[in-house]
Amino acid sequence: MLLLQRLTWQIAQGGIRQVSIGATRTEFDFANHIAHTIETDPEASWIFVLDQLNTHQSASLVRLVATCCQLDLDLGIKGKLGILHSMASRSAFLSDPTHRIRFVYVPKHTSWLNQIECWFSILTRRLIRRGNFTFTEDLKQQIRAFIRYFNCTMAKPFNWKFQGFEPKPH
Numbered sequence: 001m002l003l004l005q006r007l008t009w010q011i012a013q014g015g016i017r018q019v020s021i022g023a024t025r026t027e028f029d030f031a032n033h034i035a036h037t038i039e040t041d042p043e044a045s046w047i048f049v050l051d052q053l054n055t056h057q058s059a060s061l062v063r064l065v066a067t068c069c070q071l072d073l074d075l076g077i078k079g080k081l082g083i084l085h086s087m088a089s090r091s092a093f094l095s096d097p098t099h100r101i102r103f104v105y106v107p108k109h110t111s112w113l114n115q116i117e118c119w120f121s122i123l124t125r126r127l128i129r130r131g132n133f134t135f136t137e138d139l140k141q142q143i144r145a146f147i148r149y150f151n152c153t154m155a156k157p158f159n160w161k162f163q164g165f166e167p168k169p170h
Contacts, residue, residue, distance in 0.1 A: 015155030016119070016147045021140050027058035035064055038101065042068075046101045051114055056103065057091045059084050065094060065101050115158050122150070 017040070020033040038046060050056040059078045066073060076082015076089075083093045094103040111117040127146045133139040 013155055014157040015151040019147060021143065027055045027060045030055045031060035031064050038068055048103045049114060050103055050105055052105050052108055054087060057087045057094060062090050062093055065099060069100050118158055
C-alpha cells in the first residue's frame with residue numbers, strides 16, 4: 001500500500017516544497033522527511049506546524065533537532081527519564097521557541113488550522129477521486145505530477161474566510 005507520508009507546505013508561496021511517498025509512516029520516516037526538508041536550507045530557522053500524531057513527537061525527531069541545533073544535552077532515555085521520557089517532555093523540547101528548528105502543534109480536532117490538511121482536500125478532490133490508477137507507481141507519479149502542476153499554476157497562500165459560528169438563539 002502506498003502512503004503519501006509527508007508534505008512540506010511553504011506558507012508564503014502556498015506550494016509544496018518537499019514530498020515523501022512510501023509504504024510506511026514510522027517515526028524514522030517522518031524524521032527523515034524533516035531532515036531532508038532542513039537540508040534544503042541547513043542554516044535557516046524552521047517552524048513546522050503539525051498535528052499531534054505520535055510520530056510528530058518522537059525520540060528520533062528530538063535527536064534530529066538536538067543534532068541540527070548543535071545542542072549538547074543529555075536527552076535521557078525513552079520511557080524512563082529526561083527529555084526522551086514521554087511524549088509530553090519530547091513535545092515541550094520540540095516546541096521550545098529558543099531552538100532554530102521548532103514544532104508547533106495544533107490542538108486536537110482542529111484540522112482546518114493545519115494548512116496541509118486543506119491542501120490534502122484539494123489533492124483528494126482534484127486527483128484522487130477522479131483518478132484511475134493501474135498500479136502503485138502510477139499513483140505515485142500522478143501525485144508528483146499534480147504537485148508540479150499545482151506549484152506552477154495554483155500555488156498561493158491560503159486566505160481563510162471562516163469567521164466562526166454565530167451563536168444559536170435560544
